[in-house]
Amino acid sequence: MNLKFVAVLLFLVVVLGVMFIYLKPIYRFREGLCDSSEGRSGDGHLFRSPDLHLVATNGLKYPQPSITHGRTDVVSVTPWLAPVVWEGTFYPVLLDSIYQKRNITVAATVFAVGKYIRFLKDFLETAEQHFFVGFKVKVYVFTDQPNEVPKVKMAAGRELVVRSVPNSKRWQDISARRMEIIQTLIEEMLKNDVDYIFCLDVDSKFHSRWGTESLGELVAVIHPGYYKDDRSKFPYERRPASRAYVAPGEGDFYYCGGAFGGVLAEVHQLAQTCRKNFEDDAKEGIEAAWQEESHLNRYMWLNKPSKVLSPEYLWQDFKARNSEVRVIRFSGVIKNYNEIRPN
Numbered sequence: 001m002n003l004k005f006v007a008v009l010l011f012l013v014v015v016l017g018v019m020f021i022y023l024k025p026i027y028r029f030r031e032g033l034c035d036s037s038e039g040r041s042g043d044g045h046l047f048r049s050p051d052l053h054l055v056a057t058n059g060l061k062y063p064q065p066s067i068t069h070g071r072t073d074v075v076s077v078t079p080w081l082a083p084v085v086w087e088g089t090f091y092p093v094l095l096d097s098i099y100q101k102r103n104i105t106v107a108a109t110v111f112a113v114g115k116y117i118r119f120l121k122d123f124l125e126t127a128e129q130h131f132f133v134g135f136k137v138k139v140y141v142f143t144d145q146p147n148e149v150p151k152v153k154m155a156a157g158r159e160l161v162v163r164s165v166p167n168s169k170r171w172q173d174i175s176a177r178r179m180e181i182i183q184t185l186i187e188e189m190l191k192n193d194v195d196y197i198f199c200l201d202v203d204s205k206f207h208s209r210w211g212t213e214s215l216g217e218l219v220a221v222i223h224p225g226y227y228k229d230d231r232s233k234f235p236y237e238r239r240p241a242s243r244a245y246v247a248p249g250e251g252d253f254y255y256c257g258g259a260f261g262g263v264l265a266e267v268h269q270l271a272q273t274c275r276k277n278f279e280d281d282a283k284e285g286i287e288a289a290w291q292e293e294s295h296l297n298r299y300m301w302l303n304k305p306s307k308v309l310s311p312e313y314l315w316q317d318f319k320a321r322n323s324e325v326r327v328i329r330f331s332g333v334i335k336n337y338n339e340i341r342p343n
């Protein structure tokens, strides 16, 4: 082959390569801009915050919002101006139309290790009825008994992914190790098409809608057991030696370890931090009062959630419903701890 021809060919390859590297981000950025106005979803989401710029559907009718009339029995915004989601503070149809245009995918993680596998069927079946109905959903089940995972019929666009995890002698380890597995899962998911993730306890059932109103960058759920208490009563980790320590007079709310979520990047940072702090504590022989829940509370004190879900989003079946809780969306079932836990 002619040497000149080879040189020209090489030159062309280099030029095309440079063009590809420099022009692709610009193209993607433009696509991202178009995306938000035309409601198309694509690679553009890399260049905008996934939870900002809410584009409505032209022609959608819904009741006129008011800024002087609304719920007066509950507080629906935090002091750092994050919404607190209660029934009656949002329009499901409006929110769904916004996120449908985005064509989002929501992942949920649930762990069913040892005897907790018995809770999985109800969890999965009720999720089909209430959790992001009409949206693309991927439920990741982590279990030591993949063959025992019930065959639950999933609607179109919804998928069940089963992963094996080892069992453990202590329930505290099973619960806390979730952070490490969630961290790793998100690292893997970044390549896939997942926008949001929620991490949920398996010993629970859905009873009513849990949908797009819950979406945010970093989402925490208020624990149903303490939401009327003074912060001095919150079961935070109180030993300064622990990395989950919350000092007296500090802490906003008591959040639950049984439900949290947000966009992948935020939940990744949360899981990585809680995992590291839990492991570093363990090296010094310390285990926080409520394992990863304590670390999550410490994390949320410093990294304020951008959306807070009211106790509607994690109630407990043994608790009588309080009047401000108009809807119970997700609730922990009554269980005999001695019978189901390994220790």
Ligand SMILES: CC(=O)N[C@H]1[C@@H](OP(=O)(O)OP(=O)(O)OC[C@H]2O[C@@H](n3ccc(=O)[nH]c3=O)[C@H](O)[C@@H]2O)O[C@H](CO)[C@H](O)[C@@H]1O
Pocket (backbone or CB within 6 Å): 110, 111, 112, 113, 114, 115, 116, 117, 171, 172, 174, 175, 176, 200, 201, 202, 203, 256, 257, 258, 259, 290, 291, 292, 293, 314, 332, 340, 341, 342
């Ligand atoms: C409602 C809520 O906020 N629950 C939290 C609370 O107690 P809980 O009493 O709700 O904790 P739990 O016994 O439900 O354990 C948490 C989760 O770990 C998994 N699991 C646990 C044990 C086991 O043998 N097999 C198994 O699969 C399962 O998904 C379960 O839902 O405090 C725990 C602290 O450790 C966790 O932060 C829980 O999320």
Ligand SMILES: [Mn+2]
Pocket (backbone or CB within 6 Å): 201, 202, 203, 258, 332
């Ligand atoms: Mn639980």
